[in-house]
Amino acid sequence: MAQEFDLAKFSEFKLRVNVNTSIENAYRAWASSSGVTSWFLRATYKDQQGKLRSGDELAQEGDEYALAFTTNPEVIICSGKVLKANGRDLFSFSFSKGCPVTISIYQEQDETIIQLIESHLPTDEETIRKHFIGDTKGWIFYLTNLKSVLEGGLDLRNKNAALKSVITQ
């Protein structure tokens, strides 16, 4: 008997990665622009008065952020708001289609777990195809790179601006 296709399952996804680092380091990797730039995209955070935060300064709830490729900093590929930032282990921001991405950091089996949940995604066919599938693929690479950078310092991102369409970009 054919199973009914449950669209609700496509409204959010959860990804977890274990990283050999402290909770504090993992939090900085998300909440500071220098941290985000080291493993993800070139990031800037601005406070609610529009003032640019310095590289190591932690972003606060209500901040605005912008992301660009490190190989092409002129082109902003995503911008949004910091929705939650508790300064320790919980950080949330608006992302694809304005939907929230929530990062929780906690200990499990003596290891630090970074958990990412992208939620409230619309469940129309186009959003599922472009954002549920596309964002899952994107986050899997970047969370792997986060683990690599925090554990050993090896940055897996493509650094050749002329090279297009590779999963490391």
Add this chain to the structure above:
Amino acid sequence: MPETFNFTGEITPPVYNDHFLFAEHLQRPYECPECPSNIGLLTAAGGSCDYFVNGAKHRLDRDQVFFISRGSTLAVRNRTKDVYPALLFFHSRLPDLVMFSLQYGGEVLLEKPFDTLPYDFSYLERTHADAGIFTTILQLIDLGAGSGSFAALQADMAIRRLFEDLVQKNQEAYKHSQNIQALKASTRLEIFKRISTAKDWMEAHYQDGPTLEAIAAIASMNSQHFLRMFKQVYSITPHQYLIDCKLKKARQLIENNDLTINDICQAIGFESAFSFSVLFKKRFGMPPSHFRKT
């Protein structure tokens, strides 16, 4: 490429629930019959592509894009092979949403309904020589076929930025068109389209020193009528606009080259370096030397 752009066979423009990019390197002749269109950009990623908008033929080459407004009819007829048409249609709701948010800001957007605001996007409906937009469309073709992380996110952002830029240009064009003293809106729009087509042509040919008659011919107008209308729309004469084009080019050359001021004067068609310097300072508030990179 699609069989037709109007999937449902209705006479109203098609509704796109997302952005649509049609692009194909054609190895055989291709024809799409005349259909209603939504708002989009037409271009040729390779070769020369013939588009027919409201029955008029527009041949597009590299670096040229045609902005088509909703409700216009579109046909594609390419009788030769090795042509690469690319057509980007925007999400049907996006134009109104962007226009409304630019006009009223995000806060009002939540409270005010926008369904009753049928914005007119026809002020930009013509061929634009715009290498920036052309390159963005090529990048979108790459993104669609590629495997980069967050490709959809990047594409959405690029399209949104592209469209915001177009909407702002449309708003500026609308404001300029309102300077035309004509009773009927359709007359105003037609005059504006002719004048702006001639203005685009001047930007591409200012170095050749075109005469008023030659420019007026592009607008299909009598030269005195064209002069009057141009001044009404842009508050300067065509001659002043040609000088402005030259000065802008001169500034670009000064900023990016080591050419002497005399060489630049010659390159852009100024006979006197003195009069060039006077006009330059008047236009940009600083002498040419100020813009030279150290």
